[in-house]
Amino acid sequence: MAEPERFDVVIVGGGPAGQAAAIALAGHSLSIAVIDEQMRPGGQILRQPPAGFTVANWLADRSYAPLKDQLDRFGQLENVSWLGGHSAIGLQAGSIVASGPDGMRTIAADRILIAAGCQDLAVPLPGWTLPGVYAAGGIQAFTKSQQLLAGRRVLLAGTHPLQLIIAAQIVAAGGTVAAVLFAQPRAAMVRALARHPLTALGRLSDLFTARAAMATLARSGTPVRYDVSLSALTGRDRVSGATTSAGDLQCDAAGLCYGFVPQSALPRMAGARMVAAGPAGGWACVHDDWMRTSVPGLYAAGETVGVAGAAAAAAGGELAGLGIALDLGLLDTKAAHRSAQGARRQLARHRAFASLLDTAADPRAFFPTPDSGTIVCRCEDIEHGILSERVSAGDSANAVKLATRCGMGVCQGRNCEPTLLRMISAARGPNDAGFTARFPARPLAIADLLAPD
Amino acid sequence: MNATRITQGVTRGRPIAITVDGMRIACFAGETVAAAMLAADHIAFRMDARGQGRGMFCNMGVCSECLVTLVASGRRVRACLIEAHDGMEVATRG
Numbered sequence: 001m002a003e004p005e006r007f008d009v010v011i012v013g014g015g016p017a018g019q020a021a022a023i024a025l026a027g028h029s030l031s032i033a034v035i036d037e038q039m040r041p042g043g044q045i046l047r048q049p050p051a052g053f054t055v056a057n058w059l060a061d062r063s064y065a066p067l068k069d070q071l072d073r074f075g076q077l078e079n080v081s082w083l084g085g086h087s088a089i090g091l092q093a094g095s096i097v098a099s100g101p102d103g104m105r106t107i108a109a110d111r112i113l114i115a116a117g118c119q120d121l122a123v124p125l126p127g128w129t130l131p132g133v134y135a136a137g138g139i140q141a142f143t144k145s146q147q148l149l150a151g152r153r154v155l156l157a158g159t160h161p162l163q164l165i166i167a168a169q170i171v172a173a174g175g176t177v178a179a180v181l182f183a184q185p186r187a188a189m190v191r192a193l194a195r196h197p198l199t200a201l202g203r204l205s206d207l208f209t210a211r212a213a214m215a216t217l218a219r220s221g222t223p224v225r226y227d228v229s230l231s232a233l234t235g236r237d238r239v240s241g242a243t244t245s246a247g248d249l250q251c252d253a254a255g256l257c258y259g260f261v262p263q264s265a266l267p268r269m270a271g272a273r274m275v276a277a278g279p280a281g282g283w284a285c286v287h288d289d290w291m292r293t294s295v296p297g298l299y300a301a302g303e304t305v306g307v308a309g310a311a312a313a314a315a316g317g318e319l320a321g322l323g324i325a326l327d328l329g330l331l332d333t334k335a336a337h338r339s340a341q342g343a344r345r346q347l348a349r350h351r352a353f354a355s356l357l358d359t360a361a362d363p364r365a366f367f368p369t370p371d372s373g374t375i376v377c378r379c380e381d382i383e384h385g386i387l388s389e390r391v392s393a394g395d396s397a398n399a400v401k402l403a404t405r406c407g408m409g410v411c412q413g414r415n416c417e418p419t420l421l422r423m424i425s426a427a428r429g430p431n432d433a434g435f436t437a438r439f440p441a442r443p444l445a446i447a448d449l450l451a452p453d
Numbered sequence: 454m455n456a457t458r459i460t461q462g463v464t465r466g467r468p469i470a471i472t473v474d475g476m477r478i479a480c481f482a483g484e485t486v487a488a489a490m491l492a493a494d495h496i497a498f499r500m501d502a503r504g505q506g507r508g509m510f511c512n513m514g515v516c517s518e519c520l521v522t523l524v525a526s527g528r529r530v531r532a533c534l535i536e537a538h539d540g541m542e543v544a545t546r547g
Contacts, residue, residue, distance in 0.1 A: 053464065138513060149459060175459075238497075411517050415515075445528055
């Protein structure tokens with residue numbers, strides 16, 4: 001593949017939003033690069049098995065069908081350079097710095113779309129740094145992509161209904177789930193959905209998927225419990241059990257499923273205006289009707305603008321593609337608006353459903369309680385007690401970072417920032433803008449920084 | 454042994470082997486280094502400041518808990534993103 005270092009459009013993220021944008025831009029003879037950390041496109045929702053694998057009935061549930069169809073169409077596009085295995089580590093208007101197997105490269109483009117997806121909310125509790133404890137999405141990715149069951153008895157615990165789907169996928173693959181524990185009462189979840197029945201009905205396929213997952217779990221005898229909170233994960237050199245409000249149980253892998261936050265490092269680094277994201281925390285990129293951010297030439301779609309699921313991401317990505325075409329003068333306003341009608345309807349519908357899901361899955365009243373020795377910043381081993389002291393002393397997130405190294409490690413605060421901001425918010429209100437985003441967004445070898453281009 | 458490969462309906466790449474801290478690990482072409490390590494029950498990717506083993510966490514390139522060193526190049530890479538290649542030597546300590 002020829003790889004000129006200037007493109008008309010660069011898209012960060014090959015998930016549903018990035019694919020939809022590229023598809024919307026097809027036919028305009030633009031050069032488009034799509035950067036993704038995974039080797040193959042799909043995003044986390046369609047995290048593909050390795051190219052050399054054959055998987056019968058891969059993600060066969062019909063809810064995945066439209067996304068697979070879009071992935072096929074994306075794969076057939078011409079003029080798209082797929083830069084898999086590359087991490088976007090730096091962003092400013094007009095250029096992106098990416099690191100890949102051959103080191104660092106700078107890629108210039110007047111139009112850049114950030115569709116970088118989301119991540120699991122990291123939730124500190126005693127024992128969560130034991131090997132075998134994962135973000136639930138990580139366990140699901142192993143099942144979908146590597147065709148690996150993370151454990152022989154997997155525990156899933158949290159507040160987000162996705163854990164039902166993850167559990168059902170494990171069971172369908174022949175694995176055993178120790179239990180699925182929802183910290184909130186079942187009635188609270190049902191109430192959230194029942195409050196807006198039409199919105200819920202508008203996404204029947206999701207409700208059916210959840211119901212099918214419940215049926216799979218029931219057939220296998222997997223316990224699904226509500227109003228059961230996780231207080232600690234236990235084990236000596238790996239996780240071997242959990243302490244819950246309903247007693248102890250054994251497991252050899254555990255997935256924490258308390259919600260998802262946008263991956264926001266790149267737009268924050270570029271200086272784009274952000275707002276607090278959903279109840280799980282994190283930062284969402286502010287955008288207009290064409291997914292333009294506050295930075296000229298920079299667009300955002302998908303979970304980057306707020307976690308709302310794959311269908312909303314695809315709709316937003318299409319709008320971003322049309323917006324870019326409009327801004328490049330390839331579409332007139334009337335044509336762009338006409339083309340965007342369907343995507344706008346879809347986006348509104350899926351966001352309404354996501355908002356219901358946010359209410360049903362709201363983790364805020366149900367977080368486990370760390371003790372003072374619980375590590376919050378996994379990279380730098382900074383404990384909750386130390387952070388509490390700094391927060392009580394009135395420190396901002398950046399001040400806490402400087403004083404303690406919390407958020408200064410290789411993950412750049414992605415795991416600890418939401419927890420620290422909750423602590424600050426509880427102490428004196430939600431006005432802290434969090435850590436200042438710094439280059440590089442992903443770990444990078446000094447040798448790569450020093451190497452001549 | 455905790456993590457196990459799903460076999461029903463799955464055909465993998467050709468059998469290969471990598472070494473992790475000098476130990477030979479049999480795996481399959483296309484697998485990530487992280488998947489190969491977990492399937493071989495190599496569950497600790499580093500030691501933390503308290504001397505406790507730490508595993509990988511997010512499996513999507515975000516948390517960097519799975520950073521390992523490729524011995525040939527000295528590069529630190531996220532094991533969840535890197536494909537295993539036959540003969541690859543990996544070290545869990547920098």
